[in-house]
Amino acid sequence: MIFSRSPADPSIRLLRHALSQVRGHFLRSVAWAALRQSAFLAMPWLLGRAVDAGVQAGSPGGALLYGGAFLAAACVEYAGMRGWQLWATLADNRAGTWLRTRLLKAILTVDTDTLQRRTGTFGDLTTRATRDVDTVLVWIHGLTTWVVIGLTTLVLVPAIGGLDPLLLLVAAATVPVLLVVNRVFPPAFGRRAEHLAAAHGARGSAADELLSALLPLRGVGADHVLVERHHRHSAEVTRSTMRLASIGSVWEAVAFSVPLLAVTTGLLVGGLAVADGRITVGALTTFVLWMGTVSLAVNAMTARLGDLTEARIAAGRIARVLDLPEPPRPYIGLPERDVLRVNGLTVRRPDRAAVGPLTLTAAPGEWVVLTGPTGSGKSTLLRAVAQLVPASGNAAFGDADLGDLDPDQLYRLVGLVPEGPLLLHGTVTENLLLPGDRPPAEVAAAARTAGLDLALAQLPDGLDTEVGERGGALSGGQRQLVTLARALLRDCPVLLLDDVTSALDAATEAEVLDRLRAATADRIVLFATHAPAVRARADREITLAAPGTGSAEPGAAAAVPAPDAEDLAPVRNSAREQEPLHG
């Protein structure tokens, strides 16, 4: 039924795509399900024949023969069921891995602004990668059931008609009732399922925030706000779950009672037919068992319709993230070192003052400081240079526009160290090697350049020190040094450093900056900061205007020479780039 929908619908497109990834496993599960259902449908007939041979014809040999055939069919049914479930499970597992891998790739390659705009929020990415993917997998797993339902209809319509047309009429009478039931319930079920998915998403965000911000907010006595917010979202999840369950239970109960009523009616009608001698006791036995199968098939159909409704909603939520990445770009030949040219880079966000424009040219070995009032856009512009935020204007390395590069190639070229250092649970070394393995000598050199050796001297296990949850077992300054060393290990020709020394004491900061300056003699460094020590070591400085006050003309954020250490009066805004101080 999914295939009848418009392929333009992203959720249907995604469901189809996920299914096509596991076509082989799915078809095998279909074959096993068909085998299982054939045996399952034959069993009532064989039992009926055994009853007739034994009871009606008084032939123990015949009863034994049909009884044996019944057992053989039961064995085939058992084997078929195992094969069906095994291949269906393999199919949904593989589809899950494929979906999660795509989702993670998409999240890693897309900029956070776009992600937020398209998905509405950051936090429920977790829900998309877990609950939503699982919902799609339930649908894939249950899809084979349609084969079972189809086979049951194909076989049982003529078979029950062959027993007695009146019995077929009783069985057929259930169909319009079920059609009505399945027309009434899915829309309401779908709306409530959507509400539940959104509630899970909001709770995911609240949980994320609770984990990441609990400590800082506890410091100002506001941690209860996070806890209460999480409770509120949890309560909404409970309410939505109950609302969905209440309609789901009515739907299932109605769908279950209709075939049961049909069985009861069938027994009455069948009993009369036996009394009239129109059918045998064995045929009545067969009919009653087959009606049980009809009841199972109807239940399964109801459940599968519910799965499809939920899977479409979940797939739509996943598709909103998956549709984000740009098509893959080919690798292009690039020089090891070249000039960085930023031309009119401007970030515009809804309801916010534009940030930029930023225009600059920097040659290998140059340090350019980006300074300006709080909120003037230093971090945003660094992220825009790194292509992590959509921006107008452009940034190029030599002749290559950074926006045209494959993300992997881009991040070998441009290393961004963001303002808030992020470490993962593990040792210092493990955190340094997150981007990839490097020889110990290189790790030691990067650690030294970043001044990590100074910090490590205070730590019990040096590079093997455990950093704790999100680096919480290190000081803020130590965390900054680890993230700086991690970026240095990438040996990128362009380094974008966002206030990476803000948590260091003056002496450590001076030492780290001197080492960094020496180690980046052939690299371009763009440093966003207010720090006098950095500004004193820079070749040039670009001062951004306060938010909302900048000129719309390119060059409003232009470069001026960096001040000397002792001459750190506020720098002027200038619309022209001035001569560098050094080299």
Ligand SMILES: Nc1ncnc2c1ncn2[C@@H]1O[C@H](COP(=O)(O)OP(=O)(O)OP(=O)(O)O)[C@@H](O)[C@H]1O
């Ligand atoms: N994800 C976002 N969505 C919308 N606006 C944002 C986002 N991130 C930052 N901004 C806004 O962009 C502006 C520039 O922020 P940015 O962090 O670049 O400033 P900054 O100069 O680095 O500030 P600071 O000196 O405080 O680090 C601010 O007004 C900020 O509120």
